[in-house]
Amino acid sequence: MIADAATRAVAADLERQSAHWVAAATTFLDAEEFASEAAWRSVETFVGLPLRRHLKVIVEELIDIGRATIALTRAARRDALALPExxxxxxxxxxxxxxxxxxxDFFGDAVSSRTSPQLRAALQALDALAGASIAPVLTRAGLAPIPVLTYVDKGMGASILRADIRLWAPGSINPVAAIKIVRHNLYRPTSLFHEAGHQVAAVTGWVPSLQESLGRSLAGDAELRAMWLPWASEIAADVxxxxxxxxxxxxxxFDVVGDARTLxxxxIGDPHPVGWLRTLLGCAMCRAAFGAGPWDDLEAxxxxxxxxxxADPTVRALLERSRSRMPGIAVACLTAPVPGLGGSPIGAAVDPARVSPAALAELDRTAGAALWTSPHWRRTEGIRIVALAGLREAEQPDKASAWIARAREWMTATPLAA
Incomplete structure (x- = not known):
């Protein structure tokens, strides 16, 4: 059917719109539309190359769709039957x-958070630390390495956009694990490993197994089982x-969850354990792994x-019963089999004994002052250095500012990958 003047006018405007979106999409081919060249350079090759390659593919697919759309609008100018399509x-x-x-925009903002030489160095260090935390598990599970991109943002708690999940663009699968670190924990980045734990749990089948372990620990109390089992994902990350x-x-x-209004x-429906219980669980895991220590004072x-x-009267009894069973809950969490590790617990790949106060003290004594300056110690013991700095900050509140300053200086020095 030959298009009349009105139909041609509609089709012409559709072609104009299509040309606009294609032109706008073409600018996306330049990665500097979203982050500076310096920011992109700050992302290690192992992370940056697959990410930029993936982003280029989804932009090219968008442009192809746009060009096909322009062809349809041109056809509609000649044939009115083509107008609806x-x-x-x-x-x-x-x-x-x-x-x-x-x-x-998400990835551009993440890369662009590396706004200064200090932040670039710190986030490069976090990229390396996160990668080092998941590598032993992935290796033992026979899985391929997963690139990690860290970025800094405001707020109280960290978060992760896991690798291999669908992104906003249809058919687009995230090629990296993108972990947000909040500013107040940038130089005490234990939350980095919580978020990395979410990635590990997803690829090893840990969460269902942990739920079963928790269920056995809470046998005989259906209400506590109903309370605790939905928290398994966040608990696995905490472990x-x-x-x-x-x-x-x-x-x-505790610094994140210790808000008096919410603790x-x-x-209902929150995947995170009640903050009060979550803190006590952490203290109980310390006792199970290390015996008595400063965590007893934190719990008190x-x-x-x-x-x-x-607490609300409807919750108070559940909290009290949970506390009374916390030693068993802690053991259940630490010993839950991880399917990806052949049924061994997470400690088979990452032994908590290596970050006991005694083990960290021995690391401190052995390395001495070089621990904070030597590239060797940075490469081989970076995660335990984070653990040591956090432990000392907790043990010595009167010297907390000094330990934070030391951690900042360490993280903004030569990159861990050097």
Whole structure:
């Protein structure tokens, strides 16, 4: 059917719209539209190359869709029967553009958070530390390495956009694990390992196994089982952070969850354990792995400073019963089999004993002052240095600022990969 003047006018405008979106999409081929060249250079090759390659592919797919849409709009100028398909194609192109832009903007913002030489060095260090934390598990599980991109942002808690999940652009699979570190924990980055734990749990089948282990520990109390089992994903990540950084991970966690307004609350559907219980679980894991120590004082401070009488009456009994069973819960978490590790617990790949206070003291004594300056120690013991700095900050609150300054100086020095 030959298109009349009105139909041709509609088709012409559709072609104009399509040309606009294609032109806008073409600018995406330049990665510097979203982050500076210096910021992109700060991302290690192992991370940056697959990421930029993947982003280029989804942009090229968008441009191909745009060009096909332009062809449809041109056909509609000649044939009125083609107009509905052309109109639908333009709407699809608009939506795809937004989805691709969201994907690119996310990674551009992440890379662009490396705004100064100090931040670039710190985030490069975190990239390396996160990669080092998951490598032993992936190797033992026979899995390929996973690139990690860290970035800094505001807020209280860290987060992760896991590798191999779908991104905003249809058909686009995330090629890297993108981990957000918040500013207040940038130089005490135990949360980095919590987020890395989410990635490990996803690829090893850990969470269902941990749920079963928790279920056995809480046998005979259906209400506690119903409370604790949905928290397994976050608990697995906490266990992973604990295995890497010990008590430092527990005190850092309490600094995040220790809001008096929420510490004793249980929002239905929240995947995170009640903050009060989550802190006590960390202390119980310390006792299970290390015996008595400063975590006993932290638990006393939490229980005294936030007594259960402040909890909602509907939750109070569950919190009290959970506390009474915490030793068994801690053991269940630490010993839960990980399918990807052949049924061995996470400690088979990452032994918490390596970050006990005694082990960290021995590291400190053996390395001496070189621990904070030597490239060798940075490469071989970077994670344990994070654990040591966090432990000392917790043990010596009167010297906390000095330990934070030392950690900052260490993290912004020569990159760990050097």
């Amino acid at each position: 052309a109109m639908a194609a333009v709407q699809k192109l608009r939506r795809r553009y937004t989805q691709v832009e969201t994907t690119l 992973f952070a604990f295995a890497h950084t010990g008590y430092a991970s527990v005190t850092a966690l 004793l609350r249980w929002p 401070a939490v229980v005294t400073g936030f007594p259960l009488r402040r």
